[in-house]
Amino acid sequence: MNETKLEIETFVLRGTGLTFPELFSxxxxxxxxxxxxxxxxxxxxxxxxxxxxxxxxxxxxFILNGVQIMPMDAW
Structure with missing residues (x-):
């Protein structure tokens, strides 16, 4: 059975405006x-x-086995 690796990191939004959301990631x-x-x-x-x-x-x-579950560009 393969070992599962889950990495979680949380971020807070700074007080900066998002003029171009496509550049966010x-x-x-x-x-x-x-x-x-x-x-x-x-x-x-x-x-x-x-x-x-x-x-x-x-x-x-959320990174599960090296794969980002929800990419930043989906945010």
Whole structure:
């Protein structure tokens, strides 16, 4: 039986506008901050979103056996 490997990473949307959504996946580091890699900055943006109309916006990366379950361009 093959071993299953699941990798999960969560991101918070920075307070930047998405002028061209088609570029989002190519420039995701300008729009997202990783909660695990930079928890302080992620928390700052999370709290900044609290008084906005869509608080908690972000993206969750699910990689199962090396394959992205929901690619960024689907976001």
């Amino acid at each position: 190519k420039q995701h580091d300008e729009h997202l901050v990783s909660i695990s890699a930079n928890p302080g900055e992620a928390a700052r943006w999370w709290h900044w979103q609290n008084d906005k109309c869509l608080p908690g916006e972000g993206w969750v990366s």
